[in-house]
Amino acid sequence: MSEESPPARSSGLLRPMTERGREEEHRTATPLELFFDLCFVVAVAQAGRQLVHALAEGHPGHGIPGYLMMFFAIWWAWMNFSWFSSAYDTDDALYRVVTLVQIAGVLILAAGIPRAFDASDFSLVWFGYLVMRLALVFQWLRAAHASTGAERRTALRYAIGVCLCQVGWLGLLVLPDRAEPWVFVVMAIAEMTVPVVAERGRATAWHPHHIAERYGLFTIIVLGETVAAATTAVQSAADEHEALGTLVPIAAGGLLLIFAAYWIYFAVPIHLHLASNRQAFLWGYGHYVVFCSAAAMGAGIEVAVEQVIGKAHISTFAASATVTVPAALFTFSVWLLHSRHYKRGPAQQLTLPTASVAVLACTFAGSAAVLLAGLVAAATVAVGAVLAARGETGLSERPSRGTHAA
Template identity: 70%
Template sequence: MTPSPPPPSAAEPTPPARPTPRSPLRPMTARGRDEAHRVASPLELFFDLCFVVAIAQAGVQLVHAVAAGHSGQGILNYAMIFFAIWWAWMNFSWFASAYDNDDALYRIVTLVQIAGVLVLAAGVSKAFEEHDFLLVWLGYAIMRFAMIAQWLRAARAAGRGAERTMALRYAGGVFLCQIGWLGLLVLPEHARPWVFLVMALLELSVPVYAEKDFTTSWHPHHIAERFGLFTIIVLGETIAAATVAVKSAADEHNALGELLPIAIGGLLIVFAAWWIYFVVPIHGHLRSNRESFLWGYGHYLIFGSAAAIGAGLEVAVEEAVGKAHVSTLTASAAVTLPTALYLLTVWVLHSRYFKVGIAQQLVLPTAALLVIMCTFLGEWAVLGAGIVAAGTVVIGVTLTARMATREQGRAATTA
């Protein structure tokens, strides 16, 4: 008989078991809302980075429009294009939180959506300069039809019942809205703002209608992380855009003295924007669709204003070196108004839920008002807004520390 091999010694570790192969195609069934350790996937992070390319293009065109003295039309075009970017991103993020099965087909369809936003980004300049929205519409259509495919997969996996009805409502609503957006291509230019307003309201109504009888199993912690990560990426793009503007202006015009207050003020604004957004954990507040829809929809203003801060800093730089055909007041407002909107929106959406007492509640609204008043400081407007934003953080931290000290004192007295 052949002797059996000796058992492995204690010094020889047992090799790890091979992972069980996973099928490339799996049913798109709902994930659990109480799933532990749910974090953003590498595909979601890649998705976010590609979407920021389109946001950067919209920001560049907004700078050109404002610097050329066409602020009204530039802001309108920016609002329309940013809505398409943000809404496609948000729909995917919410869907992925509930149904991401990470199979081969899911990945391919997601990559198609990324291709769509790149097509949209390629059409941003034509939309701003020639009012031609064909490429923007086409890129948006690619993203939306890919989203329809995802919902149809979810409907098929759900079988019968309320969940299937919900998924089909999503697919049908997205399809009908995409048809409606053709109004941007076929209707006269003066009618486009009304087309945008009507279609944006219809788009926002689709999730409310689709989930009125059945709620998707989105994950609160995962959703909060996804929105937080996108906020970080947008703020990073703002810093990058402002840095390039300051560098190019300093190299070409040797105007470092005029640019230094703008650079310091812009940096303080972005640092404060990050601190204020992440000072409180928001996932505990996202308990129902009513709360989460309002919170998610409000991020259109948070993301849009955060990106617009970068565009405003570029306008301020161009005005400081004489390249922009706008007044100092307009250039200052390009920074202070989106900064104030950001502070106020963050307070409305989640900071106010964690503030105790009148003093804490008034910090961000008061700061937003003071930032707007900085608009009239001339060449020191951006620096003034930055100092106000930084001071807001200091005051918030101080008030929180005092509140914690009082609570500790009460606890010690009670004990």
């Protein structure tokens, strides 16, 4: 094997769980990681469905906090595995089995989301999380067993931190319902503190290109779920009411928003920016907003459809906001995390922030709000492409070939 070739990672029965190289070439997502991501679609769909029901019934005060809580659980479980596998992917038989156990935990969590939303019963969600977290702790203990010194201490800190946080989540089961928001806030902060504390002495060897690809693939999955949810809503409405004249603008606007979201996200090679934990923590944590808003767009399109056909008893303004608010939030958060690092000059820097404000303003456009927001998003992509063609896009590092601007 030449020096440039990636190390062999064919599956064996058992191999030492040693770190992979951060400079390793040809590092891409594995089939197991893709399968892991795919199974998260079930949980994302469940959270989105509950958000649709709450918004359509005019209960945003209940639906939005519940959605944010459930999506945090989904996103954090996904993120824990993704960063671990980027540093320690032995791909032996034991690693695969433990990862499949984590997937089982995801499915248990997804099954418990409706009960958590409707009755504040978090028992099934907590148990699914327990299954996932015990599997993750086992992986970290394997890493600690195979390492020494600072690397071993980092792995042990992760294992201890995850265990302590899982105990803390018991507050959702034993404390009164009114304490749930506070338990969530405290435990979410505690969870996000674990990696910061664990890697304070020594950073794990996550791979920048691999992590960027993993986040990109999950973005595609979330946007795909948004397309599926919107398509199902329009199809069922058209079959029952034959209201194509009012549904086509919503469908067209929603599709333009989703296409633009894809284009904007993948416009830059973000792995060039991820040089150390200093950049990676902010970028990785900030994706909670990116993923959450991307999934919420699909829920919003469903609500807008239901409002048009009379199934959602809310105002046109409220129904429009369920689409425009997450779309604007997605656009702005992608600029904040991704794109601003690749812009040169005020025209490039202001394109996405201006677009997010314009999309939000479309909320006041009445029944044409979704279509108008989609047109604004499409125009944003076009403006970005024109500016890129004029050579006004740049970074301290040259963007990789084949990227697009927005």
